[in-house]
Amino acid sequence: MKAAFFDGLGQMQVMDYPDPKPQSGEAIVQVKATGICGSDLLLNNDKTAPDDIPAGHEVAGEIVDIGNDVDSAYIGKRVAVETIGHGRACEQCWYCRFGQYRQCMNLIPSEGGGFAQFIKRKASGCYEVAAKTTWGEAALVEPLAVSIHAMRRGDLRGGESVVILGAGNIGLTAVAAARKLGAGQIFVTARHKQQSDMALALGADVVVEPHGSQLRGFVENATEGRGADITIETVGGNRNDTLVQAVDVTRMQGRIVILGGFRKPLEFDWLTPLLKEQAFLFSSCYGILNGKHDYEIAIEMLSSQNNNLSSMITHIYSLSEIQKGFESAYDKSSGSIKVQIHQ
Ligand SMILES: [Zn+2]
Ligand SMILES: [Zn+2]
Known part of the structure; x- marks a missing residue:
């Protein structure tokens, strides 16, 4: 597949990268939209070495393959991927038992994020979005969940x-x-x-x-x-x-x-x-509070009437144009708020 990597010098480069293969409990998501996060921009500023895996944690897409022990009903689901916590969590440690996946003590190392054609995560960490939710909106679930978590923590x-x-x-x-x-x-x-x-x-x-x-x-x-x-x-x-x-x-x-x-x-x-x-x-990322994951609340918000969240998406680029996407995101005089990569 194609995936984008920071080259260590200041540019995002699209290169070939092995297709992810689903293991036990995992799903392969064909990426449809990935947001560029402020932290992606800051990290690139701080980084001096090239990426060894593609970044991108605001990810939405369709499940196209699953591990052999995963319910086949997952195939075809349109999902917002919980890339950082639940999607990589052991679901067995003390923190996971309370739904605090971001603090999981046995997080599975990431083989790559959403600046790629496909991403692999735990199927249970892929949250289905409403039928009327667009891919762009579905990729807003992650940053919205971060903020919902802060309000609930507070x-x-x-x-x-x-x-x-x-x-x-x-x-x-x-x-x-x-x-x-x-x-x-x-x-x-x-x-x-x-x-x-x-x-x-x-x-x-x-x-x-x-x-x-x-x-x-x-x-x-x-x-x-x-x-x-x-x-x-x-x-x-x-x-x-x-x-x-x-x-x-x-x-x-x-x-x-x-x-x-x-x-x-x-x-x-x-x-x-x-x-x-x-x-x-x-407050860092998201998790389950009072029985509900912040992703679930974000998904509900994005499907509710008259929410203006999709107007945050000011710029959309293809994966091959990702360098332009990063430039628009850096340059606030471009009028940019949320820049997304759509595939
Ligand atoms: Zn972020
Ligand atoms: Zn755990």
Whole structure:
């Protein structure tokens, strides 16, 4: 099959790669759509060596082959692939018994992600999407599930005020998730015009520039000066600005959920959040909470009436054009939000 690899120098190259073969419990998915994630972009920036397996974890496609012990009803299913956790989980260890597949102690090593014609994962980690869900929408299940997980980790309750720092893909899916899960007012910081417009379309009440005191002003006005009940940090990076801002705009005894990847040790004032008795929580990927996988909630959201999530997909390229796809995703002046590879 064809698959795309980062060449270690700055380019994505399409090359031949062995077809995956299904083992016990596994399914082969013919990939129809794969999203380019902010983490794919960051990883390529940090990488100096070429990929040995294709990346791509926002994957949707059709099951075309199965291991000999897998129910034949899986063949032909249109699925969103849980590539990182459930699709590689042992389903037997302590964490798997609670549905915390991302923390599985015996994860099966990946032989490749969705920047390829086919991908292999556990059949049970392939979640069927609704018949009316498009392939592009099905490839939004993964980033949406990441944001749904953050809201559930942060125990979002109906009517609570929510600040979302950052309006990249995860910030935007966080807006949609917060709205769907019953948030009150939603405040968002966004750097680019297309992100700000999209945040409003997905249900944000107020969108402001990341810097300055604007955010604090809006949040204080809306909460009798208290601050937000819950803040979701989606930026990460090498600076502590968004952490300081999170502490500042969250109320005393409020919750701060960190989704952003902080890539260096940071200096941070821990006394202020201690005195405010704030809770810091980290959220990574997805899993089962209260009997439901975040993928299931994302799939339900994407099939519900009047969700605007598909308008996040601004650019679509074929696998052979994947380098152009990465360039569009890097270059926010292209108007890009979510860039996908369709096959
Ligand atoms: Zn991602
Ligand atoms: Zn396990």
